[in-house]
Amino acid sequence: xxPAEETSARTSARNGWILSIPALVVLGLAAVGPLLIxxxxxxxxxxxxxxxxxxxxxxxxxxxxWTKDIFTDTYVWADAHLSxxxxxxxxxxxxxxxxxxxxFPTAWFIATRPPRQRAMWLFLITIPFWTNLLxxxxxxxxxxxxxxxxxxxxxxxxIVSEPLHLMxxxxxxxxxxxxxxxxxxxxxxFAAIDRFDMRLLEAGYDLYAGRWQILRRIILPVxxxxxxxxxxxxxxxxxxxxxxxxxxGGGKQMxxxxxxxLQFGQGKNWxxxxxxxxxxxxxxTLALLYYVKVANGEKRNG
Numbered sequence: 001x002x003p004a005e006e007t008s009a010r011t012s013a014r015n016g017w018i019l020s021i022p023a024l025v026v027l028g029l030a031a032v033g034p035l036l037i038x039x040x041x042x043x044x045x046x047x048x049x050x051x052x053x054x055x056x057x058x059x060x061x062x063x064x065x066w067t068k069d070i071f072t073d074t075y076v077w078a079d080a081h082l083s084x085x086x087x088x089x090x091x092x093x094x095x096x097x098x099x100x101x102x103x104f105p106t107a108w109f110i111a112t113r114p115p116r117q118r119a120m121w122l123f124l125i126t127i128p129f130w131t132n133l134l135x136x137x138x139x140x141x142x143x144x145x146x147x148x149x150x151x152x153x154x155x156x157x158x159i160v161s162e163p164l165h166l167m168x169x170x171x172x173x174x175x176x177x178x179x180x181x182x183x184x185x186x187x188x189x190f191a192a193i194d195r196f197d198m199r200l201l202e203a204g205y206d207l208y209a210g211r212w213q214i215l216r217r218i219i220l221p222v223x224x225x226x227x228x229x230x231x232x233x234x235x236x237x238x239x240x241x242x243x244x245x246x247x248x249g250g251g252k253q254m255x256x257x258x259x260x261x262l263q264f265g266q267g268k269n270w271x272x273x274x275x276x277x278x279x280x281x282x283x284x285t286l287a288l289l290y291y292v293k294v295a296n297g298e299k300r301n302g
Contacts, residue, residue: 042274050268060271088255092238095177096231099185107189137247140176168250176244185230192226232291236284256280
């Protein structure tokens, strides 16, 4: 590269940084700033009526795992917090697995349709995004409640003798999140399957591979980036879900998002709420780092 070209490249890079300064400032104020405030609050004392006392303390972090027994004045495991954490991770994983089980054949069906039909099917998949999340959650409520569509149908068919009590259970939350986040799994899978070379299937059949062998050794490895992307898009919002557990869980079956809201609201323990928020952020970040690692590995392998 000639000196003139090097100078031009440095000037172009410098101009690019200068042009990006407004965006970086907005990003810092709107994203990094609030996170720093939350981090600061997590190391302060809880106020009597909310807010914080400006005194250094690690109680907010310790209260995630331990709580003080009011009778023996000893520290015991915070069973409620651990139960909510386990429920959040469990339901998020189940939602991810279920949306994949339903979304993969759906995406394959759409990707193998003629081009004109694909647009229609994709349009139908994206229609739920046109509706507010709260409305979609209440729609599931109308389906699974005691007098809802599902129970009325089962009673008329004679399958059950009394309504299934699904509301305010983990099943209700799981059903709602699966319905809400299913399109987030279908779309990345469709994008990956749409680029799939169907001649690989013919080669597999020519080599006398069975259907399960073709699925396991040809299809899944090729569309793996779409599977990982869809899993991240479903797992991350499921882990921090608030509206769906609030409506379908009825305040009885809380997840991390509801627990954080409780600490900043009725619990009036802002340091604990801040520590829980950062814990949720760490879990999400680890999931995203895993996705980046796998994605980079796919690129290195061609």
